[in-house]
Amino acid sequence: MAAQAQVNKKKKTFIGLPAPLGYVPGLGRGATGFTTRSDIGPARDATDVSDDRHAPPVKRQKDDDDEVDLNEANFDEFAGYGGSICGKDPYDKDDEEADAIYDSIDKRMDEKRRERREKRLQIEIEKYRQERPKIQQQFSDLKRSLADVSVNEWMSLPEVGDARNKKQRNAKADKFTPMPDTFLAKAALSGESGTTIDAREQKFGGLNSPFPGAMTPGFSTPAADIDMKKIGQARNTLMDIKLTQVSDSVSGQTVVDPKGYLTDLQSMLPSHGGDINDVKKARLLLKSVRETNPKHPPAWIASARLEEVTGKLQAARNLIMKGCEECQKSEDVWLEAARLVPGDQAKAVITQGIRHLPDSVRLWIKAADLETELKAKKRVFRKALEQIPNSVRLWKATVELEEEEDARIMLSRAVECCPTSVELWVALARLETYENSRKVLNKARENIPTDRQIWITAAKLEEANGNTHMVEKIIERALSSLRANMVEINREQWIKDAEDCEKASSIFTCQAIARSVIGVGIEDEDRKHTWMEDADSCASHGAIECARAIYAHALTFFPSKKSIWLRAAYFEKNYGTRESLEALLQRAVAHCPKAEVLWLMGAKSKWLAGDVPAARSILSLAFQANPNSEEIWLAAVKLESENNEFERARRLLQKARSSAPTARVMMKSVKLEWCLGDMPRGKDLLDESVKHYPDFAKLWMMKGQIEEQRGRMDAARDAYTQGLKKCSTAIPMWILLSRLEENAGTLTKARSILEKARLKNPHCPELWLEAVRVENRAGLKNIAQTLMAKAMQECPGSGILWAEAIFMEGRPQRKTKSVDALKRCEHDPHVLLAVSKLFWSERKINKAREWFHRTVKIDPDSGDAWAYMYKFELAHGSEDQQEEVKRRCVNAEPHHGEHWCKISKNIENWRNKTDEILPMVAALLTVPT
Numbered sequence: 001m002a003a004q005a006q007v008n009k010k011k012k013t014f015i016g017l018p019a020p021l022g023y024v025p026g027l028g029r030g031a032t033g034f035t036t037r038s039d040i041g042p043a044r045d046a047t048d049v050s051d052d053r054h055a056p057p058v059k060r061q062k063d064d065d066d067e068v069d070l071n072e073a074n075f076d077e078f079a080g081y082g083g084s085i086c087g088k089d090p091y092d093k094d095d096e097e098a099d100a101i102y103d104s105i106d107k108r109m110d111e112k113r114r115e116r117r118e119k120r121l122q123i124e125i126e127k128y129r130q131e132r133p134k135i136q137q138q139f140s141d142l143k144r145s146l147a148d149v150s151v152n153e154w155m156s157l158p159e160v161g162d163a164r165n166k167k168q169r170n171a172k173a174d175k176f177t178p179m180p181d182t183f184l185a186k187a188a189l190s191g192e193s194g195t196t197i198d199a200r201e202q203k204f205g206g207l208n209s210p211f212p213g214a215m216t217p218g219f220s221t222p223a224a225d226i227d228m229k230k231i232g233q234a235r236n237t238l239m240d241i242k243l244t245q246v247s248d249s250v251s252g253q254t255v256v257d258p259k260g261y262l263t264d265l266q267s268m269l270p271s272h273g274g275d276i277n278d279v280k281k282a283r284l285l286l287k288s289v290r291e292t293n294p295k296h297p298p299a300w301i302a303s304a305r306l307e308e309v310t311g312k313l314q315a316a317r318n319l320i321m322k323g324c325e326e327c328q329k330s331e332d333v334w335l336e337a338a339r340l341v342p343g344d345q346a347k348a349v350i351t352q353g354i355r356h357l358p359d360s361v362r363l364w365i366k367a368a369d370l371e372t373e374l375k376a377k378k379r380v381f382r383k384a385l386e387q388i389p390n391s392v393r394l395w396k397a398t399v400e401l402e403e404e405e406d407a408r409i410m411l412s413r414a415v416e417c418c419p420t421s422v423e424l425w426v427a428l429a430r431l432e433t434y435e436n437s438r439k440v441l442n443k444a445r446e447n448i449p450t451d452r453q454i455w456i457t458a459a460k461l462e463e464a465n466g467n468t469h470m471v472e473k474i475i476e477r478a479l480s481s482l483r484a485n486m487v488e489i490n491r492e493q494w495i496k497d498a499e500d501c502e503k504a505s506s507i508f509t510c511q512a513i514a515r516s517v518i519g520v521g522i523e524d525e526d527r528k529h530t531w532m533e534d535a536d537s538c539a540s541h542g543a544i545e546c547a548r549a550i551y552a553h554a555l556t557f558f559p560s561k562k563s564i565w566l567r568a569a570y571f572e573k574n575y576g577t578r579e580s581l582e583a584l585l586q587r588a589v590a591h592c593p594k595a596e597v598l599w600l601m602g603a604k605s606k607w608l609a610g611d612v613p614a615a616r617s618i619l620s621l622a623f624q625a626n627p628n629s630e631e632i633w634l635a636a637v638k639l640e641s642e643n644n645e646f647e648r649a650r651r652l653l654q655k656a657r658s659s660a661p662t663a664r665v666m667m668k669s670v671k672l673e674w675c676l677g678d679m680p681r682g683k684d685l686l687d688e689s690v691k692h693y694p695d696f697a698k699l700w701m702m703k704g705q706i707e708e709q710r711g712r713m714d715a716a717r718d719a720y721t722q723g724l725k726k727c728s729t730a731i732p733m734w735i736l737l738s739r740l741e742e743n744a745g746t747l748t749k750a751r752s753i754l755e756k757a758r759l760k761n762p763h764c765p766e767l768w769l770e771a772v773r774v775e776n777r778a779g780l781k782n783i784a785q786t787l788m789a790k791a792m793q794e795c796p797g798s799g800i801l802w803a804e805a806i807f808m809e810g811r812p813q814r815k816t817k818s819v820d821a822l823k824r825c826e827h828d829p830h831v832l833l834a835v836s837k838l839f840w841s842e843r844k845i846n847k848a849r850e851w852f853h854r855t856v857k858i859d860p861d862s863g864d865a866w867a868y869m870y871k872f873e874l875a876h877g878s879e880d881q882q883e884e885v886k887r888r889c890v891n892a893e894p895h896h897g898e899h900w901c902k903i904s905k906n907i908e909n910w911r912n913k914t915d916e917i918l919p920m921v922a923a924l925l926t927v928p929t
Contacts, residue, residue: 141815141816141819144815144819145815148844279306279310282306283303283306286299286302286303286306287303290303294326295326295327296327297323297327297330297332297333298332299323300319300320300322300323300326300327300333300336301320301323301332301333301336303316303319303323304316304317304319304320304323304336304340305336307319308340313340316340317337317340317341320333320336320337320340320341321337321341321349323336323337324337324349324352324353328356329356329357331353331357331360331362331363334349334350334352334353334356334357334360334363335353335362335363335366337349337353338350338353338366338370343370346370347367347370350363350366350367350370351367354367358387359387359388361384361388361391361393361394364380364381364383364384364387364388364394365384365393365394365397367380367384368380368381368384368397374401377401378398378401378402381394381397381398381401382398385398389417390417390418391418392414392418392421392423392424395410395411395414395417395418395421395424396423396424398410399411399414399427404431407431408428408431408432411424411427411428411431412428414428415428415440415443415444419447419448420447420448422444422448422451422453422454425440425441425443425444425447425448425454426444426453426454426457428440429441429444429457429461434461434465437461438458438461441454441457441458441461445458445481449481449485450482450485450487452478452482452487452493452494452497453497455474455475455477455478455481455482456475456478456497456501456509456513458474459471459474459475459478459506459509459512459513460501460504460506460509462474463506463507463508463509464506468508471508471509471512472512472515472516474512475509475512475513475516476516479516479517489517489520489521491517491518491520491521491522494513494516494517494520495513495514495517495518495534495538495546497513498510498511498513498514498517498538498543498546498549499538499541499542499543499546501513502543502544502545502546503542503543507545510543510545510546510549511545511546511548511549514538514546514549514550514553515549515552515553518531518534518550518553519553527554527557528554528558528561528564531550531553531554532554532564532567534547534550535547535550535551535554535567535571538550539571539575544575544576547571547575548571548572548575548576551564551567551568551571552568555568555587559591560591560592562592562595562598565584565588565591565592565595565598566595566597566598568584568588569581569584569585569588569598569601572584573601578605578608578609581601581605582602582605582606585598585601585602585605586602589602589621589622589625593625593626594625594626596622596626596629596631596632597631599618599619599621599622599625599626599632600622600631600632600635602618603615603618603619603622603635603639604635606618607639607642612639612643615639616636616639619632619635619636619639623636627659628659628660629660630656630660630662630664630665633652633653633655633656633660633665634656634664634665634668636652637649637652637653637656637668637672640652641672642911646672646676649672650672653665653668653669653672654669657669661692663689663693663696663698663699666685666688666689666692666693666696666699667689667696667698667699667702669685669689670682670685670686670689670699670702671702671910673685674702674706674907675907675910679706679710682706683706686699686702686703686706690703694726695726695727696727697723697726697727697730697732697733699723700719700720700722700723700724700726700727700730700733701720701723701730701732701733701736703719703723704716704717704719704720704723704733704736704737704740705736707719708740709907713740713744716740717737717740717741720733720736720737720740721737724737728760728761729760729761731757731761731764731766731767734753734754734757734761734767735766735767735770737753738750738753738754738757738770738774741753742774742777747774747778750774751771751774754767754770754771754774755771758771762794763794763795764795765791765795765798765800765801766800768787768788768790768791768794768795768798768801769791769800769801769804771787771791772784772787772788772791772804772808773804775787776808784808785808788801788804788805788808792805796824797824797825798825799821799825799828799829799830799831800830802817802820802821802824802825802828802830802831802834803821803828803830803831803833803834804834805817805821806818806821806834806835806838807834807837807838807928814838815838818831818834818835818838821834821835822835827858829855829858829859829862829865832851832854832855832858833852833855833862833864833865833868835851836848836851836852836854836855836868836869836872837868837928838928839851840872840927840928841927841928841929845876848872849872849873849876849877852865852868852869852872853869855869856869856888856892860892860894861892861894861895861896862894862896862897862900863894863895863896863897863899863900863901863904863917863918863921864897864898864899864900864921865894865897866885866888866889866892866894866900866918867897867899867900867918867921867922867924867925868922868925869885870882870885870886870889870918870919870922871922871925871927873885874922875927886915886918889914889915889918890913890914890915893914894914897921899921899924899925900917900921902921902924903917903920903921903924904917904921
């Protein structure tokens with residue numbers, strides 16, 4: 001008992017008892033409960049659902065009758081209690097209406113903020129795209145460059161290399177070893193039967209296989225004897241077949257008829273390139289339409305054309321002929337049938353169609369077209385006119401085939417049958433004599449009182465016969481008659497008729513129409529603007545006389561308008577003769593004597609014509625009308641200096657300095673002495689000028705340049721420094737001083753001068769450009785790139801900076817830079833010139849020529865653009881193209897441009913004309929690379 005008690009004492013009390021609720025074995029050491037495969041399968045994971053023994057405690061469902069937490073901690077002064085006090089109350093219509101009102105208020109408040117929120121979201125998206133661009137955007141410039149890849153360049157790209165390794169690429173060729181004849185003989189002998197037994201067989205008794213129960217490896221008993229002769233014959237036959245195939249593919253030895261073969265192929269392949277299933281569906285649908293409504297002509301036409309497209313021409317003819325039987329009153333079906341059937345049958349088809357439709361003009365015209373002889377055509381048309389005498393189309397077609405006398409007779413009958421056809425009346429009037437034409441046109445006006453073409457034809461008739469005084473009266477009567485017949489006068493149509501009259505060489509009629517209708521429907525305050533637009537429009541259409549008439553009419557209403565006289569003078573300069581220009585300018589200065597530019601244009605016209613005394617007389621009259629006028633004084637000085645009358649020019653300048661002293665007069669006086677080489681006199685005048693006009697920058701620049709020319713650098717530096725104190729905004733003077741220091745070797749001082757200039761003149765692209773070029777000339781490319789980046793930040797819309805930046809990039813990046821420049825400065829002449837040079841450097845001749853033309857069209861005053869264009873044509877153009885560029889440049893008379901001014905303003909070239917300066921500037925330029 002003591003031993004048993006000891007055992008019971010050591011025994012655990014929980015052994016054999018059920019586990020408590022929620023107990024999971026091994027949970028304390030991190031293990032999870034598990035069961036064996038004998039229970040439910042493999043061990044469970046931590047996320048598995050526990051079994052019923054260890055079910056989680058069930059949460060108590062919240063009772064609907066629980067009260068709301070009304071504690072002070074759950075209360076807010078603005079929002080109230082956190083819970084819903086009325087949550088248990090019933091939801092009625094008042095609550096629904098209140099909720100709808102609150103929802104509408106929330107929606108309205110949201111709409112107020114939506115635009116701002118969407119805009120902020122859009123800005124964030126754009127910022128994100130800029131910081132993290134897509135791969136597609138990163139390669140956009142390369143994709144754009146693919147547009148310029150030619151077909152030859154694309155085809156010359158190397159193919160992708162073979163990705164296989166060396167062993168796979170250079171696989172060893174299969175080796176075939178020919179078998180000897182002994183092997184074949186041995187194989188043949190294996191099938192023969194022997195009649196003797198060798199010694200071994202006699203000794204061991206019979207044939208025992210070395211592999212009991214198995215087949216002897218390597219040998220098989222042939223089913224029949226092998227005939228070597230037949231094998232050789234088969235080999236020869238196979239070789240003959242191969243040789244025949246090869247001979248067919250050799251040129252000159254083929255046995256196939258190529259023409260017939262291609263014809264067979266063409267007949268086998270349909271000409272329609274669509275899907276065959278679509279054709280079947282279309283054929284089925286059209287068949288359904290024809291069966292449903294057999295009297296529907298478009299169904300038959302569509303069915304025939306479908307068969308024609310698919311190559312079944314006979315089926316198309318059969319269908320359209322059946323359609324002609326079903327739709328005998330449809331001219332479209334008859335015309336389609338005539339088109340599909342052959343020539344002789346087409347005549348029969350059209351004849352049958354005319355029997356059913358005798359009043360169809362189209363069928364009669366088709367019948368005439370099918371005839372080959374002129375006599376037969378006339379016969380068909382006359383039969384048609386007997387059937388349809390009031391068809392204008394038939395009459396016109398008939399008259400076109402007749403001779404002039406017969407045509408006149410036919411037209412006399414035509415206007416009787418078709419009295420409302422203007423074309424027939426006009427055609428008859430053209431064929432008649434002058435007297436008869438007047439009678440014909442009078443009858444036409446009686447029959448058609450509402451058409452303007454008859455009146456215009458009458459005016460042309462009078463002008464052609466020399467009665468020009470009648471033209472104006474006829475046009476005025478036309479307008480009054482048309483108004484009486486309630487016809488609206490459309491001035492655009494009348495101006496278009498005037499342009500047509502000018503093209504027909506009826507100048508008086510054209511001018512009469514322009515004068516009569518130019519003021520129709522225009523308000524008084526809009527007359528000047530509208531008339532100038534009409535004149536420009538006529539000039540652009542090539543109607544020079546019409547535009548001249550409009551200008552003349554405008555000047556009769558506005559004789560004292562200087563702008564109209566100027567535009568008329570420029571028009572005569574571009575399109576008229578020298579005599580017409582001078583006559584116009586004489587009238588202009590009579591009405592506008594205070595307009596200096598008109599006097600100067602007249603004097604220049606006389607001077608260019610070589611009539612110097614007449615130019616002097618015009619300028620003397622201009623002096624009387626405009627005493628002490630600076631422009632006229634300077635024009636007179638230029639006239640005398642250009643004609644080598646230097647003493648007279650000096651006297652004129654002396655008079656001008658005494659009577660009308662201005663800074664420009666003083667500058668011209670100094671320049672004349674400088675050009676003539678009288679430096680002491682010029683220096684005295686210059687010193688006097690800067691005392692009277694210290695704020696005129698050109699005087700200081702001339703003083704510095706004269707000192708530079710004389711080699712006195714310190715005096716030039718002092719002149720520029722004093723000038724900049726008076727004129728700190730003179731950008732060219734800052735650049736001249738900087739270049740003076742740069743040429744002297746003091747690069748640091750040149751930089752400081754430009755930096756000081758930029759401080760006094762911010763946002764000045766010329767100063768930034770000079771700073772960049774100073775570094776480039778010094779060979780400091782990195783500093784130049786840094787300065788260019790700063791310049792682009794300060795002046796992002798400067799064309800000259802973008803143009804310089806394009807050629808500072810490497811060749812691969814230039815195109816991308818040019819695209820960015822065009823986006824920023826689309827119409828800037830500097831950017832357009834840089835793009836033209838870029839195409840030139842890439843040898844894209846046609847594109848470069850196109851962009852050069854675009855550049856000089858936008859800015860014809862840019863001498864650099866003309867010079868580059870002329871140099872381009874010298875290298876890649878013909879002599880005609882070179883002369884055309886020179887002619888256009890002389891007409892444009894450019895005055896600006898960095899390289900142009902370097903040559904044109906050089907004292908040594910002061911008497912050179914534009915046609916002489918252009919080759920000099922072109923020789924100075926370098927070919928872009």
